[in-house]
Amino acid sequence: QSVLTQPPSVSGAPGQRVTISCTGSSSNIGADYNVHWYQQLPGTAPKLLIYTNNNRPSGVPDRFSGSKSGTSASLAITGLQAEDEADYYCQSSDISLTGSVFGGGTKLTVL
Amino acid sequence: EVQLVESGGGLVQPGGSLRLSCAASGFTVSTNYMTWVRQAPGKGLEWVSVIYSSGSTYYADSLKGRFTISRDNSKNTLYLQMNSLRVEDTAVYYCARTINAFTWYFDLWGRGTLVTVSS
Numbered sequence: 001q002s003v004l005t006q007p008p009s010v011s012g013a014p015g016q017r018v019t020i021s022c023t024g025s026s027s028n029i030g031a032d033y034n035v036h037w038y039q040q041l042p043g044t045a046p047k048l049l050i051y052t053n054n055n056r057p058s059g060v061p062d063r064f065s066g067s068k069s070g071t072s073a074s075l076a077i078t079g080l081q082a083e084d085e086a087d088y089y090c091q092s093s094d095i096s097l098t099g100s101v102f103g104g105g106t107k108l109t110v111l
Numbered sequence: 112e113v114q115l116v117e118s119g120g121g122l123v124q125p126g127g128s129l130r131l132s133c134a135a136s137g138f139t140v141s142t143n144y145m146t147w148v149r150q151a152p153g154k155g156l157e158w159v160s161v162i163y164s165s166g167s168t169y170y171a172d173s174l175k176g177r178f179t180i181s182r183d184n185s186k187n188t189l190y191l192q193m194n195s196l197r198v199e200d201t202a203v204y205y206c207a208r209t210i211n212a213f214t215w216y217f218d219l220w221g222r223g224t225l226v227t228v229s230s
Contacts, residue, residue, distance in 0.1 A: 002155070034214035038156075045205055045220040046148075046156065052212055089156055093214045098169055100146075100158040100215055 003028055003094050004103035011109040012080045020106045022073040022090030028101065030071035033093040037066055037075045040087040040105075049088070050075060077108070085110045113137030113219060115206050120224030127196050127228070133189040133206030133221055141184040144209035146217060147191050149202035157202075160191065161209060196228045 005023040012018040022035060029035060037050040048057050050066035053073065065076045073092075077084055090103040119131040133145070147159040160170045160180040168180050179192040189206050203225050207217035 034212065034216075036214070036216040038217075045222050046217075047220065048216065048218050051210070051216045051218070052214075057218065091156075091216065098172055099161060102148075102156040102158065105155040 002104045003097070003101055004090055004092060006088075006090060006103040006106045008104070009107045009109065011111055012077075013111045014080055014082065016080045017076065017078045018080060018108065019077075020075045020088050020090075020108070022075070022092075022103050024071050024073075024092065024094075026071060027096055028071075028092050028094040029068065029073055031095055035066065035068050035073035036091045037064075038089045038091065040089065042086070046089065080110055082110050084108060115208065115219060115221035117204065117206055117221045117224040120204065120226045122227045122229065123196055124230050125196060125198055125228055128192070128194045129196065129226060131191040131193070131204055131206075131224055131226070133191075135187050135189065135208075138208065138219075140182050140187050140189055144211050144215065145180075145182065145189045146207045146209045146215070147178075147180060147189075148205045148207055148217070148220075149200075150205070150223075151199075151202045154202075159204070161215070162189070163211075193226070196226075198228050200226065201228045202226060 034052045038046040039049045040046045053068040054066045146161045162180045177195045181190045203223040205223045208219040
């Protein structure tokens, strides 16, 4: 059971907008720790998608955006495409834990 | 090309040991923070360990001293020595270059190596 809670699954039709939430607490996201997001395509390694709450690495389309407020963060994907079907993970730190923490992951299905 | 390549995974019996390697190219391991992350079959990502550029090391509380992270600067390679392995250590193990920006994040990942602990 991760200290960062994500919905197990979300879905959307091509072209639509979907959001994935990452809910934490005052000991992690609410303690002003940054949130990062990763995309894991089927059978591949995770890839950095958003860093430090709302920054995109070079090469990541601007269809992907991140935000953070209070004890939660969100990943938004606009103009959904079939190739976006993957697992998405949020990641941060927690005052009471050594190292990094990941959310449980969200499987995005493109209908 | 900047990349990480893990090796050393395989089948091991409970109680056994295994050493994973992560060879880096295109950048220097010793001047970066480096991390191991694992993923059990069908499960999410779990942070395992980090080594700082200073050489300081940190581990997930759940590992209870069974794993050791290290590096060989001459080989530009990161290692994870795993002892007293348990069935629940079965996972794909990824190494990742780690950016220290108040909260760490992982900007470069290897493809992973599968460790199976079974009798």
